[in-house]
Amino acid sequence: MNKINFNKIVQTMGNIANNRYLTAVRNGMSVIIPVTIIGSIFIIMLNLPIDAWKDFITPYADKLTIPMDFTMNFMSVYVCIGVASSLCEVYKIDKVSTSVLAVLAFLIAAISPATIAEDVAKKAGLSVSGTFLPMGNFGAGGLFTAIIVSIFTVEVVRFCIKKNMVIKMPHGVPTSVVNSFAALIPGALVIVAVWIIKVGLNFDINSALQWVFSPIRYFAGDNVLSVIVPILLITIVWVFGIHGMIIATPILYPFWYDNLNANINAAATGQVVPHFMTEQFFQWFIWIGGAGATLSLAFLMAFFGKSEFSKKMGRFTLVPGIFNINEPLIFGVPIVMNPFFAIPFVLAPVVMGIITYLAMGVFHLVNYPIAIAPWTLPAPIGAMMATGLDWRAAVLAIINIIVAGIIYYPFFKAFDKNMIAKEQEA
Structure with a gap:
C-alpha cells in the first residue's frame, strides 16, 4: 500500500513538472537570461568599487543606463514572446504571428498610456509633451500578466485553428502570408477580449494578477x-x-x-x-x-x-x-x-x-x-x-x-x- 501511494506521489509530481504550461513558462523565462546578463554588465560598470573609475564614469552614467532600460526594464515583453513561442511549439502552430499577438495583448492589458500637457512638461523640466508609456509594467512588474496573456493568446489561436475559424489563402501563397491572414480572426478575438476587460469594464488586469499572487510574495x-x-x-x-x-x-x-x-x-x-x-x-x-x-x-x-x-x-x-x-x-x-x-x-x-x-x-x-x-x-x-x-x-x-x-x-x-x-x- 505504501509503495502504491509512493508511486502515485512520484507520478503526480512528474505530471506537474511536465505540464505544458509550466514548461512553457520555464522556457519563456529562460529567454531573458542573455538579455539580463547583458544589461547587468552595464550595472557592474557603473558600480565598480574603484574611486578613480567612479569619477571617470559619472559623466556617462545616464548613457550607460540606456542598455539597462531596454533589457531589465523590458523583460516582460521578452518573456511574453518566449512563453508564447514555447507553447506554440507544443501545439505546432506559427510562433511568429502568435507571439506578435501575445505582445499586443500584453501591451493593452498591462500598459496604460498617459498624457503630459505642455505646461506640466515645462514645469517638470521635460523637453517634450504628449502621450507617453509608463515603464513600470514593462519590467518585472508585468511578468504575471505577460505569462497569463501569452497562454491565453496561444489557446485562442489554437482553438480557432481547431474549429477552422481562420482565413485560408489559396495554394502558392507564401507561408508567412498564410500565417498572417490565419492570425486575423483569433487576433481580433484576443484583442477585443482584452480591450473589453481593460477598457470596457475598467478592470486593471495587471493589478488584479499581482493581488491574486500577492500571498506568494511573502515567500x-x-x-x-x-x-x-x-x-x-x-x-x-x-x-x-x-x-x-x-x-x-x-x-x-x-x-x-x-x-x-x-x-x-x-x-x-x-x-x-x-x-x-x-x-x-x-x-x-x-x-x-x-x-x-x-x-x-x-x-x-x-x-x-x-x-x-x-x-x-x-x-x-x-x-x-x-x-x-x-x-x-x-x-x-x-x-x-x-x-x-x-x-x-x-x-x-x-x-x-x-x-x-x-x-x-x-x-x-x-x-x-x-x-x-x-x-x-x-x-x-x-x-x-x-x-x-x-x-x-x-x-x-x-x-x-x-x-x-x-x-x-x-x-x-x-x-x-x-x-x-x-x-x-x-
Whole structure:
C-alpha cells in the first residue's frame, strides 16, 4: 500500500513538472537570461568599487543606463514572446504571428498610456509633451500578466485553428502570408477580449494578477522563510527525480526578478539597494555546483573516495560541477531516490541558505545582488559579479562550499563504504 501511494506521489509530481504550461513558462523565462546578463554588465560598470573609475564614469552614467532600460526594464515583453513561442511549439502552430499577438495583448492589458500637457512638461523640466508609456509594467512588474496573456493568446489561436475559424489563402501563397491572414480572426478575438476587460469594464488586469499572487510574495521577500521554503520545495522534489526549478520558476521568478529590478534601479541611481532576496541569492550562495550544492560531494568523491566508483564518478563530475552542471552526478550516482544522499541534498542547501541570510540580510557583511552573472561561472566569481565585485561574496561562497562538504561527509563515507563492499563482493 505504501509503495502504491509512493508511486502515485512520484507520478503526480512528474505530471506537474511536465505540464505544458509550466514548461512553457520555464522556457519563456529562460529567454531573458542573455538579455539580463547583458544589461547587468552595464550595472557592474557603473558600480565598480574603484574611486578613480567612479569619477571617470559619472559623466556617462545616464548613457550607460540606456542598455539597462531596454533589457531589465523590458523583460516582460521578452518573456511574453518566449512563453508564447514555447507553447506554440507544443501545439505546432506559427510562433511568429502568435507571439506578435501575445505582445499586443500584453501591451493593452498591462500598459496604460498617459498624457503630459505642455505646461506640466515645462514645469517638470521635460523637453517634450504628449502621450507617453509608463515603464513600470514593462519590467518585472508585468511578468504575471505577460505569462497569463501569452497562454491565453496561444489557446485562442489554437482553438480557432481547431474549429477552422481562420482565413485560408489559396495554394502558392507564401507561408508567412498564410500565417498572417490565419492570425486575423483569433487576433481580433484576443484583442477585443482584452480591450473589453481593460477598457470596457475598467478592470486593471495587471493589478488584479499581482493581488491574486500577492500571498506568494511573502515567500519571496527579505525574510528567513523566503530562504528556507524555496530550498525545501526545490530539493525535495529533486530527490524524487523531478527538476525542482520547473515548479519554482513560474511561482517565484516574477517576485525574484522584481526584487532584482528594484536593486538594479537603486544601484544605477546611487540609492540604497533594498533586497537581498533574488534568484542570484540562490544561484551563487546555495546552488553551488547545481541543485543540492553537489560541488562539495563531487570534490569528496574525487579526492576522498576509496571505492573505484566514487573516485571515477567524482573525477568525471567535478569539472562540470565547478560550472554548476550536476545532472551527471544527480543521475549518475544517483542522488535521485538514494537514501544515502537524500538528507544532505536537502540539509546542506538549507544550512547554506541560513548562513547566507545571516551574512547578507542580518549582519550586512556582503553586498546585495545587483546584477545577473552567467550561471556557468564558478561560484566565487559569479558571486562577486552578482554583488558588484564584492570580494566578501566570494569568501562567503567558499565558506558555503566547505559547510556543504562537512554536511555531506558522513553520508558520503557511508555510501563509499557500501560501494567498497559491493565491489569486493563482485
